Amino acid sequence: MKVHYTGRQEELTAAQKKKLEAKFSKLAKLLDLRGGEREAHVILTTERHLRKAEITVRMLDHPMVGVGTGADQYAALLEAIERLEKQVLKLRAKKRDTKRGPKEAWPQEAPALAEASSEEVGGRLVFHVDEHDSRKPMTLEEALLEMGPDRDYLVFRDAERDRISVLVRRRDGHFDLVEA
Numbered sequence: 001m002k003v004h005y006t007g008r009q010e011e012l013t014a015a016q017k018k019k020l021e022a023k024f025s026k027l028a029k030l031l032d033l034r035g036g037e038r039e040a041h042v043i044l045t046t047e048r049h050l051r052k053a054e055i056t057v058r059m060l061d062h063p064m065v066g067v068g069t070g071a072d073q074y075a076a077l078l079e080a081i082e083r084l085e086k087q088v089l090k091l092r093a094k095k096r097d098t099k100r101g102p103k104e105a106w107p108q109e110a111p112a113l114a115e116a117s118s119e120e121v122g123g124r125l126v127f128h129v130d131e132h133d134s135r136k137p138m139t140l141e142e143a144l145l146e147m148g149p150d151r152d153y154l155v156f157r158d159a160e161r162d163r164i165s166v167l168v169r170r171r172d173g174h175f176d177l178v179e180a
Contacts, residue, residue: 027084051069051070138156140158165178
């Protein structure tokens with residue numbers, strides 16, 4: 001793993017450097033899913049008597065950042081590496097455990113059009129659509145959410161009153177509720 005340091009770096013002892021190299025090699029093993037060299041960018045800052053280390057790596061097109069603070073630079077680096085390891089393990093588990101199945105093929109025609117029948121009345125086509133199986137009763141709040149900004153009206157079965165209702169958007173932005 002290539003490690004690039006930015007900021008003022010304090011001198012570390014040989015034992016500390018060896019331990020940091022071991023931590024970075026462990027992190028490199030966790031990151032190398034498809035092989036290849038990984039890069040870590042370490043930013044070191046100092047604010048008064050507090051040292052801050054920020055380590056950034058990319059995994060599966062996700063930038064991951066581990067931030068650690070401490071009284072000395074070594075403690076801050078260790079904390080940042082530990083936080084980064086937790087993030088990498090979490091992302092790997094998420095990627096591994098996600099249930100993925102084959103993508104379903106698009107239907108050749110929409111189901112509403114497949115069930116629709118038409119007849120000609122007075123020179124105009126009238127389509128009869130039967131979607132009763134796909135509808136469920138809903139409350140007024142659910143109907144408002146279902147309408148969204150792109151629909152002008154919605155016909156639904158009211159779950160509280162067990163009636164057919166029509167919700168119509170008015171020009172002033174408010175709604176009219178017509179109950180059968």
